[in-house]
Amino acid sequence: MHKYSVILGNLGNTCDRFCKGYKDNPSTEEMLARAVRIPYVEGIELVGTWDISPDNVGTMKKLMADYGKTCVSIIPDVFGPKEWGKGTITSSDAKIREQSYDYLRKMSDCALEMNCKIVNLWMAQDGYDYLLTTDYDRKREWLREYTAKLAKEYPTLRFALEYKPKEPRNFSFHARMADTLLAALETGCENVGVCIDTGHGFMAGENVAEAAVLAKRAGDKLFHMHFNDNHGAWDDDMMVGAVHSTIYIDLLFHLKKIGYEGWLSMDQYPYREDATDAIGESVQWVRNFELIVDEHYKEIEELIQQNDAVATSRFMRKVLFK
Numbered sequence: 001m002h003k004y005s006v007i008l009g010n011l012g013n014t015c016d017r018f019c020k021g022y023k024d025n026p027s028t029e030e031m032l033a034r035a036v037r038i039p040y041v042e043g044i045e046l047v048g049t050w051d052i053s054p055d056n057v058g059t060m061k062k063l064m065a066d067y068g069k070t071c072v073s074i075i076p077d078v079f080g081p082k083e084w085g086k087g088t089i090t091s092s093d094a095k096i097r098e099q100s101y102d103y104l105r106k107m108s109d110c111a112l113e114m115n116c117k118i119v120n121l122w123m124a125q126d127g128y129d130y131l132l133t134t135d136y137d138r139k140r141e142w143l144r145e146y147t148a149k150l151a152k153e154y155p156t157l158r159f160a161l162e163y164k165p166k167e168p169r170n171f172s173f174h175a176r177m178a179d180t181l182l183a184a185l186e187t188g189c190e191n192v193g194v195c196i197d198t199g200h201g202f203m204a205g206e207n208v209a210e211a212a213v214l215a216k217r218a219g220d221k222l223f224h225m226h227f228n229d230n231h232g233a234w235d236d237d238m239m240v241g242a243v244h245s246t247i248y249i250d251l252l253f254h255l256k257k258i259g260y261e262g263w264l265s266m267d268q269y270p271y272r273e274d275a276t277d278a279i280g281e282s283v284q285w286v287r288n289f290e291l292i293v294d295e296h297y298k299e300i301e302e303l304i305q306q307n308d309a310v311a312t313s314r315f316m317r318k319v320l321f322k
Helices: 028-035 057-067 094-113 136-153 177-186 198-203 208-217 246-257 275-295 297-306 309-320
Strands: 004-007 041-047 070-075 118-121 158-162 192-197 222-227 264-266
Touching: 004 070, 004 275, 028 041, 028 057, 028 275, 041 264, 057 070, 057 094, 070 094, 094 118, 094 136, 118 222, 136 158, 136 177, 136 192, 158 177, 158 222, 177 192, 177 208, 192 198, 192 208, 198 208, 198 222, 198 246, 208 222, 208 246, 246 275, 246 297, 246 309, 264 275, 275 297, 297 309
Parallel strands: 004 041, 004 264, 041 070, 070 118, 118 158, 158 192, 192 222, 222 264
Antiparallel strands: none
8 A cells, every 4th residue: 555645725714706816714733633534644745935934944844843743745736826827837937947946946955954855837827828928848848947956965865856737827837647757757867857746647647557657667757746636627626436437547546556665745726615524535545446446457458458348347346336
């Protein structure tokens, strides 16, 4: 079985384009106290500036130690500040590129202080909205340059590039597994890889199990995993299992087959649900899917070799409706 973690901010306020917040926003300490009560959760992901900064890194390190939890990753907040609304390390403004790079360095320093192994880079503002506004080659070169510079400056950290086809930009430079793998490989750095967010993959029309295999074929480039669910048209960030089942079994089977040893982290937005309960449900669903894979691994391997969709359907009914 893998180890499970949760992004701390998922237990906080959840806002959208229409509502500034469906709940009161608890403090970081309150969210952490709630997160550690979720069964099977051994790790926590912290969002830079929201949860952790150079000013409170000592406090957060002690809190995590007191709870006996691991800081799984730090996710720099390069998506919220308005000054980075037209890009961070791909901005046309050289001052913005340097400013945002300096922020990434600060978050990397926090990761080192927290004994955290992964900096998860969701470069959400690095993309574009309108055609005939963007020099694609130049901006992708800046993306390569600054990512490589960061990775070389912090060789003991692993930088996981999290992809998503759109939002908040209409086009993201890290959009799908293939182009994100290219971006990682272009850096020439062994410590640059990819994070799969299942909901981002569904939204992109990907088969996330095949995406994991692609990362393996590229040289063990799958560094991290985020789990959630959606209806396929948008990043709804719903509870795992709310829509899909076969997809997760397929994914977890292939994660086992390729030897993925990283964390399985819950990343969802329980807008109207109790956050602790909703995230706990996701953990339970993933755990149960993993148990199915572990119990029936050889049988699933044989099913795949048969290439018989009817036989696979019968198998799914058997394992889901015992």
